[in-house]
Amino acid sequence: MRTFTLSETVASLQPSGIRKFFDLASSMEGVVSLGVGEPDFVTPWHVREACIRSLEEGYTAYTANAGLLELRQETSRYLKQRFDVSYDPKTQIIITVGASQAIDIALRTILNPGDEVLIIEPCFVSYASLVTLAGGTPVAVSATGDNDFKVQAEQLEEAITERTKAVMLCSPNNPTGTTLSRSELEQLAEVVERYNLIVLSDEIYAELVYDEDYTSFAAIRNMYEHTILISGFSKGFAMTGWRLGIVAAPAFFVEPMLKVHQYAMMCAPTMSQYAALEALRAGEQDVVQMRKSYKQRRNYITKSFNSMGLSCHSPGGAFYAFPSIQSTGLTSAEFAEQLLWEEKVAVVPGSVFGASGEGYIRCSYAASMEQLMEAVKRMERFLQKKDRTLHALSKKGGEY
Template sequence: MNWEQVISKKVQDIPPSGIRKFFDLVSEVDDVISLGVGEPDHVTPWHVREAAYYSLEKGHTMYTSNYGLLELREEINKYLESSFGVDYNPDDQILVTVGVSEAVDLALRTLLEEGDELLLPEPSYVSYQPAAQLTGADVVKVPTKQENNFKLDPKELEKAITSQSKVLILCYPNNPTGAVMSEDELKEIAALVKKHDLFVLADEIYAELTYDDSYTSFASLDGMKERTVLLNGFSKAYAMTGWRIGYAAAPEPIINAMMKIHQYTMLCAPIVSQNAALEALRNGNQEKDKMVKSYKQRRNVIVKGLNEIGLDCFKPKGAFYVFPSIKSTGLSSEEFAQRLLQEEGVVVIPGNVFGESGEGFIRCSYASSLENIYEALNRMERFIEQL
């Protein structure tokens, strides 16, 4: 069988995830401490799990509306309005999805086609580029820089814009860098979005994990709500990664188009997860705030520790990642991460898997215990001294 003729060329051209590829190496090493996984180390709060149990006991095991439970969509709108000052019609402007990952795929397939360009600030989350490639669109990368704390520079963005540019992805707080953009900085981007008639995919899954300043949702800026698909979910703030529950909010024509794809592929998000998400929104703030407080403490520890051992690292204002430079070691990102794993049993992610702008850096997640962070720092210091 000639599999190259059987399998779609678009799929063949997509490389496997650099993160998954790297984790294949972990099984070969004993006594591993992982700073690699972008997942809370907290368990989903008990009252959220209990809500799921009760929903099963009540026999809630059926399909929901393609859009998701109306009660959940109403609660999502209340949350967006009270937290970020932006409101949507729950009937036709909010779509509940199977995680934010599905929402990214639906939005890009709705907005892009052959010949369009997606503007992608780098370093970036690994799923954006492959999802865009599957639409046939071209991906135009916009580098962000360490000296600017990896924020999107309006001048760099405008240089990348062409007549084919259609969609801009914004992910702040950022994965992998932890960068956050202020309201004034986002307004500069909004001016370019309006000037060049762009549409924005705003992935705000880490919005609740903002530590030093208030968070500004891009859709809340003047004139941006009608130009934005706002994505958010429950994985990070409520420690609900495995529940696979997210949502998109956008103008009705966009949500309706996304729903058409959703109804033929996923149909609806699992009802048990939707009921759990409803409980999280209504009663989850106390546990969420405790988790955020613990992440901030860990951030301060890991940033201080990395700088002390000679890895230049700015203090991120959001998410649960740091993105230190390893250029002083003379190793590439891949070499550093592989040797650190093999020689000291510490898992970090090579920065280059997040795009060319990530070369010379590594991503470390501090969604791990303080004990593990201290031990990982000790091992990293020993590794660097031996180079």
């Protein structure tokens, strides 16, 4: 069989650690999954109906590369109304195939070979790989549990070199749920302005903030021209499978990004765009109800973790809890694997989100309350067995 030399860059990429556990869990019966970050809500019927109507009316052709103008206009209105940021729908917004594609085209547009991108960890697993694929160099900046995983401005500044081009920022954060306040964003903005950096602000979870009003990084003083805002419909609108994202930025970013988008993707799916149009126009109450439900689940799951001895901060947004499992003496991968095999509960080891995620696990509470209660019961049983094992070993003077 003929062999070929393939891309060394692609060969160096690691498969997603999230998918590894999801694939394993999906092959087992009776698993309660807190693994994959996907809403357990079905896309609201009126949104699905808008898609069906577009098909019935024959809207099956390509749209403009940047997306339906009508959808870009509605997106512009929405961003202004919700987050007080203004973007011209004709020149400053692209509808993408998910937020991941928006990040991809943004990085491919701004990076030259060797440019460094500061990535605040723990973080979504694709960030570093997308930087690498775009020819850049990912540089980890570790936020820690001691400060509820909130990166400090001085940490950012210490990581900057003459090669630093951009910062990847995600608030609310995946996997920790940490949400930065306006004052905390302002502190980071001072560093960004001082060193003239570009910020890719991943705001895909902006609709799912529970304790205070959300602040977009682009709305911070002097940050508009520094910011490429990434958003989409997957999380807040329960539209993961529709694959629709948003990138909004000053025209000098968007114009070259559109070239990358049109050659790689042509346009986002037409039927999905009509569904998104309905979601923006009439989906506010759907989002409110989902957010209310997630907040109840957050309160339950974080209280449960703390009660069973797994220290867990209260996440300000998204739908993830990130409890510490350091007290068990297990690594995050060992904990996740043993929990899956022994109690059939699927969680994601924190180590897949960066070195500072070690000692933690990501648990998605985008699951029904019944599933969460069952998961808590099984995890308590798992921890009790581990405690008995540790106690027995300590009496024998053994090691665990």
